[in-house]
Each structure stands twice: as C-alpha cells, then as structure tokens.
Amino acid sequence: GLWLADEAHLDPREALPALAASLASRGVRFAFGAAVQPQTLAADHVIDCRGLAAREALPDLRGVRGERLLLRSRDVTLHRPVRLLHPRFSIYVVPRADGLLMLGATMLESDHAGPITVRSALELLGAARALHPALAEAEIVEAAAGVRPAFPDNLPRLLRRGRVTHFNGLYRHGFLLAPWYATQLAATLAAPAEVEA
Ligand SMILES: Cc1cc2nc3c(=O)[nH]c(=O)nc-3n(C[C@H](O)[C@H](O)[C@H](O)COP(=O)(O)OP(=O)(O)OC[C@H]3O[C@@H](n4cnc5c(N)ncnc54)[C@H](O)[C@@H]3O)c2cc1C
Incomplete structure (x- = not known):
C-alpha cells in the first residue's frame, strides 16, 4: 500500500457539472452536442481539447x-x-x-x-x-x-499552432493535472503566436 498524506479525491460526475455551472455564472457559453473542427472556427483563439478525436492533428496520440x-x-x-x-x-x-x-x-x-x-x-x-x-x-x-x-511519453502537451492551441495527452491524470495545465495554457495564449510549447 501507498500512503500519501495530502492526497485528495473527487467524483468526476459531480465535479464536471459544478465546474460548468461555475463557468456559466461567469458568462461562459457551452454548445453541447456540437462537433466542431478547430480550423474552421472563426475565433481569435481556439483551444483544441478533443482528446482522441484530435488524432488527425496529433498523429502520435x-x-x-x-x-x-x-x-x-x-x-x-x-x-x-x-x-x-x-x-x-x-x-x-x-x-x-x-x-x-x-x-x-x-x-x-x-x-x-x-x-x-x-x-x-x-x-x-x-x-x-x-x-x-x-x-x-x-x-x-x-x-x-x-x-x-x-502521447508516447505519457506526458500532456500544449502545442500552439498559430491561433489553434492543442491541449492533449492527459493520459491517466486529466483531473489531477488540469489546474496546473490551465495556468500553463493561459500563459501560452498570452505568449506571441508561432510558439510551440
Ligand atoms: C477508467 C479511467 C479512470 C481514470 N481515472 C483518473 C483518475 O483517477 N484521475 C485523473 O486525473 N484522471 C483519470 N482518468 C483520466 C481522465 O479521464 C483523462 O485524463 C481525461 O478525461 C482527459 O481529458 P480530456 O478532456 O483531454 O479528453 P476527454 O475526456 O477524452 O474529452 C474530450 C472531449 O472532446 C469531445 N469532442 C471530441 N471531438 C469533438 C468535436 N469535434 N467537437 C466538440 N467536442 C469534441 C469529446 O466528446 C469529449 O467530451 C481516468 C480515465 C479512465 C478511462
């Protein structure tokens, strides 16, 4: 057995609706059930977090x-x-x-x-x-x-290609790592374009 004194846990089925409600209360709009292609979206920034569905853009996923x-x-x-x-x-x-x-x-x-x-x-x-x-x-x-x-090294990647930023490869730790990577993602968007991080 492994004892991690500071370990915490959450129930994803409760966490996701709570996160969505929190974001909606701050003006974020959701379009559930809409299958989109990142390249075709008319937006200043597009964050492609389609998971495995993004394999055409990320072939080693x-x-x-x-x-x-x-x-x-x-x-x-x-x-x-x-x-x-x-x-x-x-x-x-x-x-x-x-x-x-x-x-x-x-x-x-x-x-x-x-x-x-x-x-x-x-x-x-x-x-x-x-x-x-x-x-x-x-x-x-x-x-x-x-x-x-x-990805092959099982580590997540933030990959900026112009106005599209791919955020993928969260493997076994999507919930664990999301807060840290959200901060990195915000920093990536604030950086000049054409940077791959
Ligand atoms: C059995 C199991 C146990 C796990 N346990 C843990 C754990 O204990 N802790 C932990 O941190 N992680 C755990 N994970 C891993 C975690 O679930 C993943 O890391 C996480 O789901 C990855 O999130 P993601 O948003 O990148 O991808 P996904 O969860 O795959 O989400 C991608 C989303 O994009 C949507 N999508 C796809 N194509 C399109 C399109 N064209 N337009 C619009 N939307 C689209 C999909 O419908 C989906 O909702 C577990 C996973 C499994 C399978």
Missing part, C-alpha cells in the same frame, strides 16, 4: 483503454483512496458518496471503447478481494470503460 467497476459495500467503509501496488496488477479503490467504491483501473494499449471484458472484471475483482475479503460481498453497481488520450 494513442488510446490507452481503462476499465473500472463501481461497487457498493455495507461492510467496507473508506475515507480516502487506497492503492494496492502489485507487480502484475495494481488497483485503487476510491470512496464515493452513498457507500459506493470506485475500483479501477486497467491500462490496455487499445483505443477500443467497448464494454469491460470478463478478463478485466475478473482481475479487478480478484485484486479487490485480496485488498479486503469483505469486498467479496459487495454489489457490482456499474461497469464502464473509457479510452485515455496519451
């Missing part, structure tokens, strides 16, 4: 598939994330509201976004039971999979 399970346990209560470090399979369990536990996540070199596989579910659940035997009695509430956008 790749997908890393991640699968996770949502459990509900009456017997195991956590107040902070717990990580199990194992040479073959590492997991983390993150407490959510209402007794829910988020169990994740696989890392597969694939951009397939389909549902979780039997193999991954077995591995995640086996590791969870090793973490705490009482998790064997937990209910499986949800299973999901996503694809993380990543």
Whole structure:
C-alpha cells in the first residue's frame, strides 16, 4: 500500500457539472452536442481539447483503454483512496458518496471503447478481494470503460499552432493535472503566436 498524506479525491460526475455551472455564472457559453473542427472556427483563439478525436492533428496520440467497476459495500467503509501496488496488477479503490467504491483501473494499449471484458472484471475483482475479503460481498453497481488520450511519453502537451492551441495527452491524470495545465495554457495564449510549447 501507498500512503500519501495530502492526497485528495473527487467524483468526476459531480465535479464536471459544478465546474460548468461555475463557468456559466461567469458568462461562459457551452454548445453541447456540437462537433466542431478547430480550423474552421472563426475565433481569435481556439483551444483544441478533443482528446482522441484530435488524432488527425496529433498523429502520435494513442488510446490507452481503462476499465473500472463501481461497487457498493455495507461492510467496507473508506475515507480516502487506497492503492494496492502489485507487480502484475495494481488497483485503487476510491470512496464515493452513498457507500459506493470506485475500483479501477486497467491500462490496455487499445483505443477500443467497448464494454469491460470478463478478463478485466475478473482481475479487478480478484485484486479487490485480496485488498479486503469483505469486498467479496459487495454489489457490482456499474461497469464502464473509457479510452485515455496519451502521447508516447505519457506526458500532456500544449502545442500552439498559430491561433489553434492543442491541449492533449492527459493520459491517466486529466483531473489531477488540469489546474496546473490551465495556468500553463493561459500563459501560452498570452505568449506571441508561432510558439510551440
Ligand atoms: C477508467 C479511467 C479512470 C481514470 N481515472 C483518473 C483518475 O483517477 N484521475 C485523473 O486525473 N484522471 C483519470 N482518468 C483520466 C481522465 O479521464 C483523462 O485524463 C481525461 O478525461 C482527459 O481529458 P480530456 O478532456 O483531454 O479528453 P476527454 O475526456 O477524452 O474529452 C474530450 C472531449 O472532446 C469531445 N469532442 C471530441 N471531438 C469533438 C468535436 N469535434 N467537437 C466538440 N467536442 C469534441 C469529446 O466528446 C469529449 O467530451 C481516468 C480515465 C479512465 C478511462
């Protein structure tokens, strides 16, 4: 196990609407459901943060598939994330509201976004039971999979090309790194054009 005294966690499903509401109250307008091409937008600055959909502009971007399970346990209560470090399979369990536990996540070199596989579910659940035997009695509430956008070095990039700034490659740490990169992005926009950072 790994104990990080200052570690924090959030629930993305609560964080994103809260962020959107905060931005809307400051005059930011959202156009949900609109598929746009950055080059065709008439704007002084365009920030392209389309994730994997930006591969035509960022050819070395790749997908890393991640699968996770949502459990509900009456017997195991956590107040902070717990990580199990194992040479073959590492997991983390993150407490959510209402007794829910988020169990994740696989890392597969694939951009397939389909549902979780039997193999991954077995591995995640086996590791969870090793973490705490009482998790064997937990209910499986949800299973999901996503694809993380990543560059070959797994580090995010801010790449300014004229009036379009590509911000991508957040890999496993989009929520963790977003505040720091937002500051960098603001600095990039303030810098003279034609700079690639
Ligand atoms: C199982 C799993 C667990 C994870 N756990 C964590 C974690 O614990 N901590 C953490 O920090 N990160 C975690 N991540 C990673 C995090 O989800 C990603 O780093 C983050 O989602 C990347 O954000 P993004 O906005 O760059 O890309 P995305 O989340 O992929 O968002 C891109 C958006 O662009 C939209 N889009 C695409 N094309 C267009 C278009 N033409 N016009 C308009 N919109 C478009 C898409 O619909 C999408 O909404 C996890 C990921 C997975 C899969």
